[in-house]
Amino acid sequence: MSEIKSSQEALIPPVSRREFIATVGVGVASATVLTTGVMEAEPAAETLAHEPTEGSAHHVPISLWVNGTQYEIGVEPRWTLATVLRRELGMTGTKIVCDRGECGACTVIRNDQLIYSCMTLAVDCDRSRIETIEGVALKEKLHPLQQAFIDNDALQCGYCTPGMVMALKHLLDHQPRPALDDVKEACAGNLCRCGTYPNVFKAALEAAQKMR
Ligand code: FES
Ligand code: FES
Structure with a gap:
């Protein structure tokens, strides 16, 4: 199935990265x-x-x-x-x-x-x-982590992105001051075929800083 x-x-027409993350973050x-x-x-x-x-x-x-x-x-x-x-x-x-x-x-x-x-x-x-x-979004506003993904261009095809965001949100919910190694470990179970890891890590650290 x-x-x-x-x-x-x-077969669904493609959308831009910004449209995609806004959709997965806010819409159903x-x-x-x-x-x-x-x-x-x-x-x-x-x-x-x-x-x-x-x-x-x-x-x-x-x-x-x-x-x-x-x-x-x-x-x-x-x-x-x-x-x-x-x-x-x-x-x-x-x-x-x-x-x-x-x-x-x-x-x-x-x-x-x-x-x-x-x-x-x-x-x-x-x-x-x-x-x-x-x-994840805060009412009509993107969560800082979602915004940081956009700002840091942390996605390409976007298929891994919702899972990445959930894993990193869970980290930030529990650890407001994560080190880079914490971020890497938090999303170690999330594979990105497009290789966006460096930008994903940057986004998570930036979001953590903004949320403090
Ligand atoms: S779709 Fe569930 S782990 Fe890959
Ligand atoms: S952005 Fe394509 S799999 Fe991660």
Whole structure:
């Protein structure tokens, strides 16, 4: 399924890097989902029920808090969190690239821990708090890390970028004064085929400085 989706995405007209990062940072592709733009300290009052797109007699009901909004959703036990975020909730900012735990493109934060969402079953995330790239921006304003990615030209094709941003945001959330080695370690599980690492490191350090 994910390979088919990747092929479909390849047919979508290209956008500029600035448009891309603004899209993955602020927007959500599906009109079925209303995101808050930032993780909220308290759960939102609203709960959204979601009908699975694929019919099955084996849907298991789960509850997910994604970017501060609660979703009640039925999932098949074999569906990964990445698939549920992208296909069921329309949050396509999270990318599926290798789909086998090697590249980190699908990185999200679950209960304050970085995970590969392509290697995590959605049923195991019942009652979890998930933060995706759609929840990183501060209302209508990009997060300093997203802005630093733009300012430092820290992306080329952009496929690794949402995962990189999530990994580095997790670092900055916990370590406001990271050294270069901390930054390198934080995104060691995120591969960039375009080789943007030096600019990614610069962006993370610059964002850390601006956030202090
Ligand atoms: S898509 Fe999940 S690790 Fe590569
Ligand atoms: S910018 Fe292309 S894979 Fe990282």
